[in-house]
Amino acid sequence: MKKGIIMFKNEHDLVTLIKRVIEKSKGNPAFPNLPAALADLEKVLPELEEALVKAKSRDKEWVAIKNNKKAIAIALLEELAAYVIAASKGDQALILSSGFDAINGQATPPATAIEIVDVQLGAPGEAIVRVKKVASAVAYVHQYTTELPGPNTVWVSEESSIREHKFKGLASDKRHWFRVIAIGRKGQKAISPVVSKSIQ
Incomplete structure (x- = not known):
């Protein structure tokens, strides 16, 4: 998989990337304000490793668990990557210092990103969402949304002036996965990184 600064060839590489x-x-x-996704990633890592081992038996239940843990881990990595790109302003040395990979031409942050x-x-x-x-x-x-975000995800939206x-x-x-879109006077849009939380 190659997506921005996230790169891995197989599930073993994914685990190595997460640990790094x-x-x-x-x-x-x-990166002083790392999102909660880092702590969530630490929590899901041993669960993913266990599922990878047990899924080798081709047991359908464990294969499903493995796929679920893998999807959650990738979503958390994407959340962290979005923060790292925004906080580093595309500086490749800083991106590499975070453990992610840097690629020429792919690490430039959006001009109006919500960090x-x-x-x-x-x-x-209940969940309270705040942005700068x-x-x-x-x-x-x-x-x-309550599904892993993708290109066809349907988001529940609530508008506000604050x-x-x-x-x-x-x-x-x-x-649940959360994000915020800021709307400018001329219709410009800035979309935040996605943050996930388990609701009580």
Whole structure:
């Protein structure tokens, strides 16, 4: 798989990449505001490794578990990669210091990217989404989905004039993916990295 600064050839390479990113990103002064995806990645790593071993038996249940853990791990890596690219402003040396790979022409951050999305859990079934204020933004679209984000993902959207929003009535004990779109006066859009959380 090659997607921006995420590169691996097989599942063994994926595990190696995850371990390298955790080791080199954690405590890295170049990335002081790492998203919660790093801690989530640390948690899912041993679960993925166990599933990879047990799926070798071709047991259908373990193959399904492996595929699920792999999809979650990749989504978390994508979330971290988006933060690293934005925080490093495309500096390849800084990107490499995070454990990710840098590729010429592929590490340039969007000009109007939202660097950080903070998702905090509230009461059961609630999540509070915050972003840093975006200059010239006149509205924000707060979104979530309960499926692993992809090109055909259907997002639930709630519009707001402020950068903080509380979602209510979310399904408990289920992972949700969140993002925010900032809208400018002339219709310009800036889309945040995706952040995932398991709802209480």
